[in-house]
Amino acid sequence: MSGDQERSHFSFPSHDELSSLVSWKPAGGATDSAGDPRGFGPRAVPPPVSLTDVLRGSMMDYGALARAFDLPCSAPSDVLAPGGMASSRELMADVGNAGNSMTPSSGCGGSATPMTPNSSTSWSSTEAAGEEDAERCKKDEPKQEEEVEKQRVKVEEEGGDTSEKVRNKSKKKGEKRQRDPRFAFVTESEVDHLDDGYRWRKYGQKAVKNSPYPRSYYRCTTQKCPVKKRVERSYQNPRIVITTYEGKHAHECPATVRGSTHLLPPPSAMSTSFCQNLVMQQMNQLNNDNSLQANINPNVYLANLPPSLQQLQLPDYGLLQDIIPSFIHGGQP
DNA sequence: CGGATTTGACCCGCGC
């Protein structure tokens, strides 16, 4: 995590199968880089914002983010601009927004922790990982909530028991586990594991159905931090790295603590609004241009987008429409 | 030597 870290730019979500769903157009020839994706060519589009920015923004308070989606357009005044990232500003400019003085936090990953070079990032909420995921996510929601709850129980109850016990304890019969919302970042990157300023420990890897690329499972190494993330590559475009975060950091960004000159606002104050605004901006714009098509056929709608917007592809269509249906459906009921 | 990664096994939920 250092040299080959990612600096990603923020494009709109799109991932895996989703790509097929929305006619993802790879920036370049897809390279088979499952294990060692080093042959990526130069990015056609300069990264407006670091992945870290994005991550910070969404990860910090997804409860709020989730609420934001439910309640579009709440004034994002809780996010201050720490100042620091040109890229952040670029992003904001890109997003065009918004009258609100919100700037995605920067810092940790910003300059202190250079993010992945030659990469672009998009994000989605709740889930993202291909059509499988799109389908899966629906049933996964409760499942992952359970997992998180497991983690919490585990940590709270003793901070170290056998998995067996934990599982039995954390789940009472018929009791549905609460699940934190998840946010997926679709990043065009050379490396699988993007450095977002936090420290992660890999705890598992699984082969992904219909994909030659495995999915890796990471957990925040900070004690009592329940945040987990999954990382996988799109089988359709090996450049695409889908990072799905789950949980909320219960601590500050290590990179920040470690003496980065760019201090991040506390997690709770993070750019929920930033993400929210981004989504809103993107969605509104897309809707304005292609509301009808977008409603009916994402492919058409994307095809009609200007190149600059084609990067802002609708990610997990199925997911997002659940989260922010009003955007996708042109604000119609 | 301590921490991170790998990897096979296991658990669990869901769909059929």
Next chain:
DNA sequence: GCGCGGGTCAAATCCG
């Protein structure tokens, strides 16, 4: 009820 697949565990291994 069964099988499948996702997610997690934990022992073994690797690495700095």
